[in-house]
Amino acid sequence: xxxxxxxxxxxxxxxxxxxxxxxxxxxxxxxxxxxxxxxxxxxxxxxxxxxxxxxxxxxxxxxxxxxxxxxxxxxxxxxxxxxxxxxxxxxxxxxxxxxxxxxxxxxxxxxxxxxxxxxxxxxxxxxxxxxxxxxxxxxxxxxxxxxxxxxxxxxxxxxxxxxxxxxxxxxxxxxxxxxxxxxxxxxxxxxxxxxxxxxxxxxxxxxxxxxxxxxxxxxxxxxxxxxxxxxxxxxxxxxxxxxxxxxxxxxxxxxxxxxxxxxxxxxxxxxxxxxxxxxxxxxxxxxxxxxxxxxxxxxxxxxxxxxxxxxxxxxxxxxxxxxxxxxxxxxxxx
Amino acid sequence: xxxxxxxxxxxxxxxxxxxxxxxxxxxxxxxxxxxxxxxxxxxxxxxxxxxxxxxxxxxxxxxxxxxxxxxxxxxxxxxxxxxxxxxxxxxxxxxxxxxxxxxxxxxxxxxxxxxxxxxxxxxxxxxxxxxxxxxxxxxxxxxxxxxxxxxxxxxxxxxxxxxxxxxxxxxxxxxxxxxxxxxxxxxxxxxxxxxxxxxxxxxxxxxxxxxxxxxxxxxxxxxxxxxxxxxxxxxxxxxxxxxxxxxxxxxxxxxxxxxxxxxxxxxxxxxxxxxxxxxxxxxxxxxxxxxxxxxxxxxxxxxxxxxxxxxxxxxxxxxxxxxxxxxxxxxxxx
Numbered sequence: 025x026x027x028x029x030x031x032x033x034x035x036x037x038x039x040x041x042x043x044x045x046x047x048x049x050x051x052x053x054x055x056x057x058x059x060x061x062x063x064x065x066x067x068x069x070x071x072x073x074x075x076x077x078x079x080x081x082x083x084x085x086x087x088x089x090x091x092x093x094x095x096x097x098x099x100x101x102x103x104x105x106x107x108x109x110x111x112x113x114x115x116x117x118x119x120x121x122x123x124x125x126x127x128x129x130x131x132x133x134x135x136x137x138x139x140x141x142x143x144x145x146x147x148x149x150x151x152x153x154x155x156x157x158x159x160x161x162x163x164x165x166x167x168x169x170x171x172x173x174x175x176x177x178x179x180x181x182x183x184x185x186x187x188x189x190x191x192x193x194x195x196x197x198x199x200x201x202x203x204x205x206x207x208x209x210x211x212x213x214x215x216x217x218x219x220x221x222x223x224x225x226x227x228x229x230x231x232x233x234x235x236x237x238x239x240x241x242x243x244x245x246x247x248x249x250x251x252x253x254x255x256x257x258x259x260x261x262x263x264x265x266x267x268x269x270x271x272x273x274x275x276x277x278x279x280x281x282x283x284x285x286x287x288x289x290x291x292x293x294x295x296x297x298x299x300x301x302x303x304x305x306x307x308x309x310x311x312x313x314x315x316x317x318x319x320x321x322x323x324x325x326x327x328x329x330x331x332x333x334x335x336x337x338x339x340x341x342x343x344x345x346x347x348x349x350x351x352x353x354x355x356x357x358x
Numbered sequence: 359x360x361x362x363x364x365x366x367x368x369x370x371x372x373x374x375x376x377x378x379x380x381x382x383x384x385x386x387x388x389x390x391x392x393x394x395x396x397x398x399x400x401x402x403x404x405x406x407x408x409x410x411x412x413x414x415x416x417x418x419x420x421x422x423x424x425x426x427x428x429x430x431x432x433x434x435x436x437x438x439x440x441x442x443x444x445x446x447x448x449x450x451x452x453x454x455x456x457x458x459x460x461x462x463x464x465x466x467x468x469x470x471x472x473x474x475x476x477x478x479x480x481x482x483x484x485x486x487x488x489x490x491x492x493x494x495x496x497x498x499x500x501x502x503x504x505x506x507x508x509x510x511x512x513x514x515x516x517x518x519x520x521x522x523x524x525x526x527x528x529x530x531x532x533x534x535x536x537x538x539x540x541x542x543x544x545x546x547x548x549x550x551x552x553x554x555x556x557x558x559x560x561x562x563x564x565x566x567x568x569x570x571x572x573x574x575x576x577x578x579x580x581x582x583x584x585x586x587x588x589x590x591x592x593x594x595x596x597x598x599x600x601x602x603x604x605x606x607x608x609x610x611x612x613x614x615x616x617x618x619x620x621x622x623x624x625x626x627x628x629x630x631x632x633x634x635x636x637x638x639x640x641x642x643x644x645x646x647x648x649x650x651x652x653x654x655x656x657x658x659x660x661x662x663x664x665x666x667x668x669x670x671x672x673x674x675x676x677x678x679x680x681x682x683x684x685x686x687x688x689x690x691x692x
Contacts, residue, residue, distance in 0.1 A: 155600075156600050156603060156604065166537060169537075169544065169545035169546075170545045170546050201589070203500060203503075203585055203588040203589065203592070210503065210585065211503035211504045211583075211585045212503075212504050214585075234592070235588070235589045235592040235593055235596060236592035236593075236595050236596040237596060238593070238596055239593075239596040239597050239600040240596070240600065249545075251537060251544065251545045251548075251586070252585070252586065252589055254537040254569070255535070255537065255569045255586055255589050255590060255593070256589060256593050258537070258568070258569040258570035259569055259570075259572070259573075259589070259590050259593030259594060259597065260593060260597050261570050262569060262570040262571060262572055262573045262574070263573050263593065263594050263597040263598060263601075264597060264601065266489075266490050266573040266574065267597075267598065267601050269490060270490065271605075278624070280621050280624075281621065281624070283618075283621055284617075284618040284619065284620070284621030285618065286618070287614050287615065287617055287618030287621070290612070290614075290615070
């Protein structure tokens with residue numbers, strides 16, 4: 025019998041349901057110890073999975089769109105693929121849930137339906153982002169604005185556990201996103217969070233992570249208020265696509281440059297892949313009482329497979345249990 | 359007689375005093391209507407300006423270093439080049455001040471010694487940043503953390519006046535940096551600032567500027583709390599240098615790519631210049647009762663000349679007067 029049961033929202037994302045179903049097939053092929061439950065309209069999904077083993081369909085006729093209010097959708101669209109997939113984890117019918125649908129609805133569903141780990145006040149969204157030296161986890165990326173300092177202290181624990189258990193970093197180094205490196209830098213929130221993070225023994229706090237240096241990858245985990253984390257994430261996305269666009273314009277600016285670009289194509293493609301944070305799978309929602317992964321809205325089959333792998337790694341790495349175990353260390357320095 | 363007297367901190371910045379003095383020479387050459395006052399040790403500066411017209415030296419034996427506490431330095435190092443240059447504006451001996459030295463000390467000096475425009479609660483640092491379509495002013499970039507909503511409303515006015523009077527944008531469009539475009543998006547600060555900015559008639563408020571789209575250049579002015587603005591600025595810097603570094607690595611990765619890169623060199627150099635926000639001069643400190651420009655610490659002579667030009671344009675554009683005139687429009691929608 026399969027060890028892990030992954031609930032997959034078959035109707036979430038730009039390429040649903042085909043890419044989601046194809047991703048499920050790739051995932052069961054790669055991981056013999058999982059089953060995938062596809063949530064969506066039975067008649068739409070059935071023809072897509074013919075002959076596949078370890079993939080089952082759970083009928084869910086409703087779909088949550090990108091324009092639905094997340095809170096309302098979770099409360100009212102109880103027959104939607106996203107809500108039913110989330111509820112499966114709550115009810116013990118599945119071990120983890122993956123969706124490429126509405127981020128807000130998945131957050132709301134995770135928090136309201138699965139619930140928080142006792143002792144964690146705010147679950148947080150935490151994508152792994154490619155840095156120059158190594159990838160880093162940015163937590164929180166938008167689940168919570170107007171954070172309290174102790175939320176940030178808890179984010180550090182959740183991020184550290186994830187990077188250790190799922191990404192295999194032996195001793196993750198945690199930094200606090202800030203506008204300077206000295207302890208007294210920042211606004212009220214970061215100064216108070218700095219003090220709390222310095223006074224705990226649950227993870228390795230390495231001080232302030234100056235935002236300019238964050239993309240270099242000096243830290244394994246970068247902690248921020250959800251507003252600030254979202255600003256960092258979107259600045260990275262915005263500048264990356266700006267530079268890529270300008271680069272393309274430059275390359276087309278002369279015949280000579282075009283010829284050069286043609287010769288450089290493999291190198292440039294490598295660069296593009298390195299910058300493409302989507303290929304790193306989805307973002308875990310950490311702090312809820314289960315494994316929840318938000319796949320990118322534009323996920324293709326490979327990205328969905330990676331997100332399923334990530335959910336499986338969270339189960340195998342016992343992320344929820346380890347976050348729970350680490351909570352004691354937050355209140356006291358060893 | 360020269361129309362504008364610019365006080366220049368000759369000892370501030372990585373390349374002081376030589377690059378500063380050379381910049382002063384370029385500036386007086388380009389602008390016949392200015393004089394430059396060089397603040398610094400007489401004996402160090404005298405040999406550098408021999409034969410120059412419209413450049414005078416004002417002796418200032420002390421230097422404020424990058425490791426001095428800004429507040430203490432402004433209070434105690436009263437014989438420093440930076441403090442004396444700032445005081446010259448306060449006392450009417452100069453019309454504007456430019457420094458490539460400590461940002462913190464220049465901010466503290468500007469606020470404490472020159473003082474605020476009556477009605478402006480927090481002066482703000484506001485560099486012009488290259489965007490894909492057009493450059494934009496990012497205000498505030500770090501002078502104020504923990505802002506109140508009405509500070510942000512005032513930043514909009516100051517930024518709009520600057521872009522109109524100095525950069526020649528006829529009807530500057532002001533956006534509020536946020537993590538989504540809808541009015542209800544963001545944290546407490548941005549939601550309240552959104553309401554205040556919507557309810558005024560001093561400038562054109564175009565709503566939330568989603569951070570991902572900021573580098574595209576859809577807005578002329580982007581308003582943010584100093585912490586968030588600094589995060590945006592440093593993310594842009596960090597990602598730009600990351601991508602440039604990765605690009606360099608890629609180009610060197612194979613003989614074929616190297617050959618291609620050689621052919622593309624002119625196009626790539628154009629791209630680099632476009633991304634180099636330093637060449638756009640310094641950042642004005644808006645909201646103080648005078649023209650104050652912070653030049654980049656690594657400024658060369660050309661950058662210093664550009665910063666002096668900027669100070670001159672602020673005087674010619676009557677930025678202080680226009681900010682004062684605009685204040686009435688903040689409290690009422692026409």
